[in-house]
Structures are given as structure tokens and as C-alpha cells.
Amino acid sequence: MNLKSRRMMLTTFQRNGVPGLLFLVIFFSFHLLKISSAAGNEAEALVKWKTSLPSNSVLDSWSLNNSRNLCNWTGIKCSRAGTVSGINLSGADLNGTLDQLDFSSFPNLTVLDINTNNFEGVIPSAIGNLSKLAYLDLTTNLFEDIVPVEIGLLTELRYLSLFNNSFNGPIPYQIENLQKLRHLELGGNYFDGVIPGEIGLLTKLRYLSLVYNSFSGPIPYQIGNLQNLRFLNLAENYLETPDWSKFPSMPLLSFLFISGNELTLGFPDFITGCQKLSFLDLSFNYLTGPIPPSLFTNLVNLEYLGLSDNQFQRLPSPSFANVSKLNNLQLHNNNFSGPVPEFLGNISSLAYVKSYNNFFEGKIPSSLGKLRNLEYLDLRKNYLNSTIPSELGLLSNLTFLYLKKNQLSGPIPPEIGNLRSLLLLDLSENQLSGPIPKTFGNLTSLFNCLLISNNLSGTLPQEIGNLTTLSSFEVGNNKLSGKLPAEIGKMRALAYFSVKSNKLSGNLPPEIGKMRALTYFSVKNNTLSGNLPPEIGNMTALKSLDVRSNNLSGELPRTLFNLDRLVNLSLSDNQFSGLISLDL
Ligand SMILES: *[C@@H]1O[C@H](CO)[C@@H](O)[C@H](O)[C@H]1NC(C)=O
Ligand SMILES: *[C@@H]1O[C@H](CO)[C@@H](O)[C@H](O)[C@H]1NC(C)=O
Ligand SMILES: *[C@@H]1O[C@H](CO)[C@@H](O)[C@H](O)[C@H]1NC(C)=O
Ligand SMILES: *[C@@H]1O[C@H](CO)[C@@H](O)[C@H](O)[C@H]1NC(C)=O
Numbered sequence: 001m002n003l004k005s006r007r008m009m010l011t012t013f014q015r016n017g018v019p020g021l022l023f024l025v026i027f028f029s030f031h032l033l034k035i036s037s038a039a040g041n042e043a044e045a046l047v048k049w050k051t052s053l054p055s056n057s058v059l060d061s062w063s064l065n066n067s068r069n070l071c072n073w074t075g076i077k078c079s080r081a082g083t084v085s086g087i088n089l090s091g092a093d094l095n096g097t098l099d100q101l102d103f104s105s106f107p108n109l110t111v112l113d114i115n116t117n118n119f120e121g122v123i124p125s126a127i128g129n130l131s132k133l134a135y136l137d138l139t140t141n142l143f144e145d146i147v148p149v150e151i152g153l154l155t156e157l158r159y160l161s162l163f164n165n166s167f168n169g170p171i172p173y174q175i176e177n178l179q180k181l182r183h184l185e186l187g188g189n190y191f192d193g194v195i196p197g198e199i200g201l202l203t204k205l206r207y208l209s210l211v212y213n214s215f216s217g218p219i220p221y222q223i224g225n226l227q228n229l230r231f232l233n234l235a236e237n238y239l240e241t242p243d244w245s246k247f248p249s250m251p252l253l254s255f256l257f258i259s260g261n262e263l264t265l266g267f268p269d270f271i272t273g274c275q276k277l278s279f280l281d282l283s284f285n286y287l288t289g290p291i292p293p294s295l296f297t298n299l300v301n302l303e304y305l306g307l308s309d310n311q312f313q314r315l316p317s318p319s320f321a322n323v324s325k326l327n328n329l330q331l332h333n334n335n336f337s338g339p340v341p342e343f344l345g346n347i348s349s350l351a352y353v354k355s356y357n358n359f360f361e362g363k364i365p366s367s368l369g370k371l372r373n374l375e376y377l378d379l380r381k382n383y384l385n386s387t388i389p390s391e392l393g394l395l396s397n398l399t400f401l402y403l404k405k406n407q408l409s410g411p412i413p414p415e416i417g418n419l420r421s422l423l424l425l426d427l428s429e430n431q432l433s434g435p436i437p438k439t440f441g442n443l444t445s446l447f448n449c450l451l452i453s454n455n456l457s458g459t460l461p462q463e464i465g466n467l468t469t470l471s472s473f474e475v476g477n478n479k480l481s482g483k484l485p486a487e488i489g490k491m492r493a494l495a496y497f498s499v500k501s502n503k504l505s506g507n508l509p510p511e512i513g514k515m516r517a518l519t520y521f522s523v524k525n526n527t528l529s530g531n532l533p534p535e536i537g538n539m540t541a542l543k544s545l546d547v548r549s550n551n552l553s554g555e556l557p558r559t560l561f562n563l564d565r566l567v568n569l570s571l572s573d574n575q576f577s578g579l580i581s582l583d584l
Pocket of ligand 2: 129
């Protein structure tokens with residue numbers, strides 16, 4: 001042991017008093033014969049820990065016979081001085097606990113990364129000895145119980161992740177000592193209690209995630225102090241409307257009577273103080289009230305905004321929005337009412353907008369047509385009662401368009417046919433009228449086309465035969481009339497076809513026999529007439545064939561019995577005649 005390190009050890013043990021000295025004596029007598037260096041001590045501590053773990057060949061290099069090579073042991077990193085500075089055993093399939101790891105042997109450890117293993121048990125309070133630790137990653141293990149208050153001694157920590165374990169209890173307020181912390185991830189545990197306001201003292205934080213825990217109570221207003229925060233995820237907790245947070249300047253206030261008014265204490269306003277935020281997720285909590293306009297004017301770096309699954313009531317209508325990087329807006333499953341704000345059409349960076357299951361009413365703003373980067377628009381289950389604005393046809397990058405279950409009326413604008421990237425179109429359960437536009441034939445990427453339960457009329461355009469990638473075509477419960485076009489036979493990828501409950505007439509075209517991928521075919525409740533064409537026997541993938549309630553007649557073609565995958569065959573309420581031969 002060199003002089004320098006001995007001096008260091010002495011000062012360490014002086015602080016510990018007599019037991020420390022006693023330990024020192026034992027330490028020396030034990031070590032004088034063996035490896036007389038700090039490195040030797042570290043090697044012994046590692047081997048002692050290894051011995052306590054179920055054996056794993058990953059640690060084969062960890063052996064006292066090999067202690068000269070300590071710095072080359074699997075997962076071990078040394079500083080230039082030759083002492084252990086890092087232990088990285090991520091994804092090594094290790095089991096066991098940290099109980100036998102003598103933290104006091106690693107005064108120079110800066111990195112402890114054992115993410116993605118099967119370690120269990122507690123974080124020993126002796127972890128407080130790792131006074132140089134800057135990086136601690138215990139992500140994805142089976143650790144449990146409370147986090148010891150000694151975590152507050154790790155004042156050099158910059159990165160702390162306990163993600164995806166089974167920790168519980170409150171976050172110790174001593175976390176306030178971790179003044180250098182930039183990344184704090186405590187998500188995916190069972191932490192509960194209130195979020196300590198002390199988190200607001202960690203002003204270097206850039207990343208804060210408490211997602212998927214059992215935190216309750218208000219979001220502490222001190223979070224508004226975290227001016228360097230880029231990423232804030234408080235989703236999937238039991239957080240509530242903050243009652244006191246609006247009154248941070250009245251620290252002595254104990255009684256506040258506000259009932260009998262129409263005040264809504266709602267969105268944690270102070271979050272708009274975190275001006276560098278690019279990711280903000282508050283979804284899956286119990287937050288209520290209106291959203292402050294400052295959210296859309298102050299957070300100029302915002303890229304992701306998750307407000308879904310709360311009880312928020314109103315979106316603001318600021319005349320301008322500064323969130324020019326906002327890409328993903330999640331508003332679904334709230335109580336948002338009133339009109340869909342026009343200003344959304346000015347956030348040209350928007351790519352994903354999910355707003356289903358709210359109480360939005362009135363128009364779909366035509367300004368949405370300006371969102372040329374929009375890929376995903378979901379306004380399902382609202383009370384929108386306008387027409388579909390033709391401007392939506394300008395959304396050339398749109399791949400998913402969900403407008404199901406509103407009160408939209410008027411025709412489907414032919415401009416929808418311009419959406420060449422569209423994979424899914426769901427306009428079901430509205431009051432749309434008029435024909436299915438011929439331009440649908442241009443939707444050559446379309447996979448799902450759902451127009452169920454509207455008042456669509458006219459004939460099925462033959463152009464739908466151009467939809468050769470379509471897998472599902474459902475226009476049941478409308479007023480379509482005329483014949484089924486022979487061109488449907490060209491829809492080679494179609495698996496699901498339903499035109500049930502319309503007013504279609506004429507024959508079933510023999511070309512249906514070309515739909516070899518079809519598993520579900522329903523024309524029930526129409527006024528089709530004539531025979532079942534023998535070509536029906538070529539639809540060999542069919543599992544369900546439903547022609548019930550039509551005026552079909554004649555004998556059943558023998559080929560029908562080639563359909564050996566059929567599970568459901570419904571021929572009822574027609575005028576078929578002749579003998580059914582059941583000698584299959
Ligand atoms: C810790 O690092 C210092 C400086 O690099 C060194 O002098 C000392 O020996 C190290 N201590 C241990 C126990 O490794
Ligand atoms: C350091 O570890 C020793 C045992 O090795 C323990 O008694 C002591 O409490 C620890 N110190 C801190 C600050 O955790
Ligand atoms: C649509 O809803 C709005 C708001 O509820 C209402 O004022 C308007 O009259 C409705 N328009 C139609 C065409 O039903
Ligand atoms: C689309 O369908 C129409 C009508 O069946 C047909 O005339 C036209 O050639 C088709 N276009 C393409 C590109 O297949």
C-alpha cells in the first residue's frame with residue numbers, strides 16, 4: 001500500500017472512530033501477507049460478492065489467482081491509477097443480491113451499471129460509501145422495498161435509473177442533495193406518496209421520469225424551477241389537480257376557502273416555467289380543468305405533449321402558437337369540449353394527433369389541411385357535426401384517418417382520393433350521405449376501408465377494383481344500390497368484404513371467384529337475385545359466407561361444397577330450391 005492511499009484510508013477511518021481503527025488493524029493483519037494494495041482489496045471484495053451469487057460463467061475471470069489482471073476482469077474498468085472505477089455487468093443474466101458487495105472497498109467507483117439482470121433484494125444502505133459514484137443504473141431487475149436515505153450521500157451522481165424494478169414507499173427527500181443529477185428515472189416501480197417538492201431543487205435535471213408508479217396528490221409546483229428540463233414524464237400515476245400549487249407565494253397559507261365559485265384548479269400551470277421541455281407526458285392521471293394558453297406559447301421546444309387519459313376540460317384558443325416543433329399531441333380520453341381549436345392548423349410540425357373520446361363539437365377545422373406533415377389523425381368518438389372539409393385531401397402524408405362515431409354529414413369529399421399514403425380510413429358511424437367517390441380508386445396504399453353505418457347511396461364505384469392492396473372493405477348499413485361491380489374480383493388482397501344491409505340488387509358477379517384471399521364475405525340484407533355463381537367454389541379461403549335475406553334463387557352450385565374451410569354458411573331467407581346433397 002503506498003503512502004498516499006494509506007493516508008486516505010486513515011482519514012476515512014479517523015472519521016469512523018474506534019470501530020474504524022479496529023477494522024483498520026484487522027484489515028492490515030489480513031492483508032500484509034497477501035496483496036498489499038488497494039487493488040487487492042477491491043479484487044477480494046469482488047470475489048466475495050461473486051461467491052455470494054449463483055454461479056455464472058460470465059464471472060469466470062473474477063478470481064484471486066487472476067487478481068493481477070483485475071482491470072481486465074469482465075465488466076471491470078480501472079482508472080489510470082489502476083483502481084476500479086467502473087463495474088458494468090448489464091445484461092449478464094446474473095442473479096443474487098448486492099448484500100455481499102462491500103461498497104466501502106470502492107471509494108473511487110464512478111460507474112455501477114447492472115441493468116437488465118435478475119438481481120433482487122434491497123439497495124443496501126452502505127451504498128452511501130460510493131462517494132464518487134456518478135452513474136448508477138439498476139434498470140430492469142427485481143429489486144424491491146424502499147430506497148435507503150443514504151442515496152442522498154451520492155452527491156456526485158449525474159445519472160440515476162431505477163426503472164422497472166419493484167421499489168416502493170416514498171422517494172426519500174434526501175434526493176435533494178443530488179445537486180449534480182441530470183437524469184433521474186424512477187419509472188416502472190411501486191413508489192407512492194406525494195412527489196417530494198425537493199425534486200425542484202435539482203436544477204441541473206434534464207430528464208425526469210416518474211412514469212408508472214403510484215404517486216398521488218398534486219404535482220409539486222417546484223417542478224416549475226427545473227429550467228433545464230427537456231423530458232418530463234409523470235404519466236400513469238394517481239396525480240390530482242394541485243390544490244395549493246397556485247399559491248406558492250403564500251407559504252403560510254393553511255386554510256383556503258374557494259367553494260361556491262366556478263374556479264377550476266387545473267393544469268399544473270407552473271410547468272410552463274420549464275421552458276426547455278421537449279417531452280411532457282402527464283397522461284393517465286386525475287388532472288382536471290382547462291389547459292393554460294401558455295403551454296402552447298411558452299414551451300417553444302415541445303415535441304411531445306401527452307395529456308391523454310385525464311379529466312381535462314378545455315383546450316385554449318391562443319391566436320398564435322409557438323410550439324413550432326410539436327410533433328405528437330395526445331389529447332384522447334379527456335373531457336375536452338367546445339370546438340377543435342383552429343390554431344392547431346398552424347402547428348405545421350404536427351405528425352400525430354390523437355383526440356378520440358372527448359366532447360369536441362362543431363366543425364372539423366379546415367385549417368387542419370395545412371398540416372402537411374400529418375401522418376395520423378384520430379378524432380373518433382366526439383360530437384363533430386360538420387361536413388368533412390375537402391382540405392383534408394391536402395394531407396399528402398396522412399396514413400391513418402379516423403373520424404368514426406361523430407355526427408358528420410354531407411358527402412365524402414372526392415379530394416379524399418388524393419391521400420395516396422393512406423393505409424386506414426374509418427368514417428363509420430356518422431351521417432355521411434351521397435356516393436362513395438370514384439376517386440377512392442386512387443387510394444392505392446389503402447389497407448382498411450371502413451364506411452359502416454352512414455347514409456351513403458348510389459352504386460359501388462367500379463374503381464374500387466383498383467384497390468389491390470385492400471385487406472378489409474366494410475360498407476354495411478348504408479343505402480347503396482345497384483349491382484356489385486364485377487371489378488371487385490380484382491381486389492386480390494381482400495380478406496374481409498361486407499356490404500350487408502344495403503339496397504344492392506342484381507346478380508352476384510362470377511368474378512367474386514377471383515377473390516382467393518377472402519375469408520369473410522357478407523352481402524346479407526340486400527335484394528340480390530339470381531343464382532349463386534359456381535365460381536364461388538374458387539373462394540377457397542372463405543371461413544364465413546353470409547348471403548342471408550336476399551332474393552337469390554335456383555339450385556346451390558355443387559362447387560359450394562369445395563369450400564372446406566367454411567365455419568359459417570348462412571343461406572337463410574332466399575328462394576333457393578332443389579336438393580341439398582349432404583353426402584360430403
Ligand atoms: C482512489 O484514487 C486515488 C487517486 O486516483 C488513489 O490514490 C487511491 O489509491 C484510490 N483508492 C482506492 C482504494 O483505490
Ligand atoms: C460504509 O460501509 C460500512 C460497512 O462496510 C457501513 O458500516 C457504513 O455505514 C457505510 N457508510 C455509509 C455512509 O453508508
Ligand atoms: C353543430 O353543433 C353546434 C354546437 O353544438 C351547434 O351549434 C350547431 O347548430 C350544430 N350544427 C348542425 C349542422 O347540426
Ligand atoms: C381503375 O379502375 C378503372 C375502372 O375499373 C379502370 O378503367 C382503370 O384502368 C383503373 N386504373 C388503374 C390504374 O388500374
